[in-house]
Amino acid sequence: MTNKDARTPASVQDAQSEEAGKSIGWHKAYVEGSRPDLRVPVRQVHLTNGQSVTLYDTSGPYTDPLVDTDVRRGLSPLRENWIIARGDTEEYAGRPVRPEDDGIKHTSPRGGLRNLDAVFPGRPRQPRRGKDGKAVTQLAYARRGEITPEMEYVAIRENVSPEVVRDEIAAGRAVLPANVNHPEIEPMIIGKRFLVKVNANIGNSAVTSSIEEEVEKMTWATRWGADTVMDLSTGRNIHTTREWVLRNSPVPIGTVPLYQALEKVDGRAEELTWDIYKDTVIEQAEQGVDYMTVHAGVRLAYVPLTANRKTGIVSRGGSIMAAWCLAHHKESFLYDNFEELCEILAAYDVTYSLGDGLRPGSIADANDEAQFAELRTLGELNRIAKRFNVQTMIEGPGHIPMHKIKENIDLQQEICDEAPFYTLGPLTTDVAPAYDHITSGIGAAMIAWWGTAMLCYVTPKEHLGLPNRDDVKTGVITYKIAAHAADLAKGHPGAQEWDDALSDARFEFRWEDQFNLALDPDTAREFHDETLPAEPAKTAHFCSMCGPKFCSMKISQDIRREHGGTQAEIEDGMAQKSKEFAASGNRVYLPIAD
């Protein structure tokens, strides 16, 4: 999104990197807010015609050559002073870190208690929470009429007034996920009134992957535009991996605490208890997780509704809770203890992402009774969360044929009082494993147009294996396309300026500008160079598709040149000819006899 008015980057120390940036086509700039410690990063693209375009930037300090980042030290805690200044939180000793938090058995020789410092020695800290269990959430502040620095930050980022941000949060139509223990984030907002956001999942599993890889996947995903990252790790070292990801993440981090809780009972769902779950939530809240998926809508009574489905329950969280409910023939402990959970989340400003554990896993199961029964419960839980001042978004499916997509967002908005919808795709067909980023990118664009606030990406490996670096990038880029296509269709202010800048560059054969404005400049440049690698080709007034003689854009330009100096003159000249033509009858054929 470009904006030449409100968001002119203005930091003095940019000068140096701006000069350097001009040679490579872009640089990281900052828009300063009402206070010097409120600086919103943007990607400033310098065009060869002297203009520049300002784009939303999720990549964090990693793309700023003036910032010295080190994964062992973590990012600078930019929100720390804002949080402290509010005076409503306090540091405390925190829950001891246990070996089993990292999936290590009690009998392991590596056993024994540690504290957070031992997990991430780079920046010693104590966890923080609301004083006396007070709700220290952006929702609480918004309702009180306060515009926090975080709200001002996202207002600048989204190019709207801070009042709009406050209103949307206060009404529950948007969330600003920002745990008081994750001061490193660059605040962002999720709501239909704002740019559509994209989440990328990372996470090691029992089968493969390491801590370093997960941190690297997070920075890689945000480099390409992921607005939030969910850490879905399930194997060893869950706690430590999460700590390293959090300390190094410029974007909000989401998790599904149930996965770790299940690890603690060796994968036996029936052994899960509210106490183990609650302890895990506190563990993660102290680390700084910004939003948590909670499958509290999977109620005992809904499980039979899935029995005749083609693909049963496909949400991991959903199937774990269903198994627990059936094993005990009792109502879900998440549903039963939801109010207590609200109190915990409110004390850290953890945002709920109410999970759709009964989402359809196939085209055949879309929009069925199990799915919508759960959705109605999510609506009920959303209201409870709001009573506790907990920010809340609602997760959505999944697998839905195109003609059933709109019903999903419409029902969700109605039942959940317009709380932000956060959908996984949806996949619009099941017949293309290895291409589910595309089957789901189609559904994602549509549902975002109709109001979904955040899209959870799907990679080409969905259903088949764990995504590698390339898959993460492909998934993020595909979903940025879906999100931006939706921003355009929603008429989001400024969204089209980006397309226009690229279209202008294309028409004027400014190849380098096309590349630098592209969602993925590297691949665009590489594809161009495959056919016409020479440097002059990048200034050529044609391209390899049609060659010089057939280039339609060249012909269009020739038309303009030959038939008048300026565009207005061409139009006048041509309009004159056209009028003459119209006067002469303007048609060649007689009316058609049917």
Next chain:
Amino acid sequence: MTNKDARTPASVQDAQSEEAGKSIGWHKAYVEGSRPDLRVPVRQVHLTNGQSVTLYDTSGPYTDPLVDTDVRRGLSPLRENWIIARGDTEEYAGRPVRPEDDGIKHTSPRGGLRNLDAVFPGRPRQPRRGKDGKAVTQLAYARRGEITPEMEYVAIRENVSPEVVRDEIAAGRAVLPANVNHPEIEPMIIGKRFLVKVNANIGNSAVTSSIEEEVEKMTWATRWGADTVMDLSTGRNIHTTREWVLRNSPVPIGTVPLYQALEKVDGRAEELTWDIYKDTVIEQAEQGVDYMTVHAGVRLAYVPLTANRKTGIVSRGGSIMAAWCLAHHKESFLYDNFEELCEILAAYDVTYSLGDGLRPGSIADANDEAQFAELRTLGELNRIAKRFNVQTMIEGPGHIPMHKIKENIDLQQEICDEAPFYTLGPLTTDVAPAYDHITSGIGAAMIAWWGTAMLCYVTPKEHLGLPNRDDVKTGVITYKIAAHAADLAKGHPGAQEWDDALSDARFEFRWEDQFNLALDPDTAREFHDETLPAEPAKTAHFCSMCGPKFCSMKISQDIRREHGGTQAEIEDGMAQKSKEFAASGNRVYLPIAD
């Protein structure tokens, strides 16, 4: 699409390949019609549970191990007897092939006349046309109430009655492109009542590529599901390349004769004449081109409407015709001679694809007056073509943001009397060069759901370079996804059975069945093996994403197993528990105080 009733493959000579097919998971089978020379190919997928699924097959004889193909001999002319038996066509000497047909200057030492045999010695033949210029089109037959073998063929392929096929063609709502000089094709139909089709473009250009490469691209594209192929060659050897492509193509071939005509005047648009164009159309019609893009809607009066566009005219044909109109300040020779062109096309049963030369080339230019003015002219030309019994489809854009897509198909259907719409994408944003298969796949799925009959693919190289083998495959697969997603959304009979078969295989961990049912079995298998390469993993009851403990499908299955033998029993058991629960109050929280 599966069908266990009407389309059981029944050829006796299948037995051998069927046995062989079972070991590799699928085989090429044929469904026999009312006569022994009418055998419709299908892809028969053999599942490990003993069932089989029948899928539409575009790959031609190349995937039949019992057929010995040789590109130098071409494919067997399966329609030849049908055409001859109608008795309304005749062979004739045909236009001599000139060196300039292959882009060779008169002065070239390779000069001198040849006939078609010299171009493709493998199968001597003379061109054929309607006796006394008679309309020998499927439209003419359909209007007379005749069900041709071609119509019966597509009826079997589409799993509908031959009467439906005849009705749709007669009403102009569908086309069956089948030049009498292209007897090698396996007939197919394009219309909103039928499966959504996909076209792949191939074509050498002045910059790169060879004859062999183009033939190979054609067989490669059809192997992955291209329903038609357009040969957009613009460089040397256009005529010869086209001949080789036609003689080896099992799918209809489309062209844009204007490109070759322009070559004949050395790329100088203003030197084009009706005679040169007409001669080129006859040249291509004699070779067997099944449909031709004709930009007769680019009228002089519309050119000024493009002057203030962001990206002017982006269609090559459109810009050539605009340049011609302006150079001469005269009405388009295509528009002026449209009736004569109809007579020519009718004599060979060449189908019109009325080109949208003024389609938008950027989000900014979508749905503007230039575009819609041309569309109204296409509606007028469509009616003229129908008077001459020429089958006609209408081309559509291009670049359109999502919220403006529906207007395109609705207007086209209204203005063009429901003639089949054939759209390029549309791309839903301009910011992702290198990913325009995806930006456009989104728009393609939507517009096809709303009624577009055929989608022209876009490859990842669009706007950047010439597609290679991988790009062609990616483009075709992406568009098959869009087409099938639309078939599902339209509720096309049988479309969902394919998804259901794959979903069942997924839920039951039948990995090999998932691969064999996938649009791209090779990549699906490869992605799976990347994470879990061992053979036992392909029968494992979990996959690499979550590992054995967390597999939701496994948990779902465990639930079914542990809580009753059959699904009905589980449901009964669970329903009983659920009732007890409901009786106990069915809720945990008191009504919410707002």
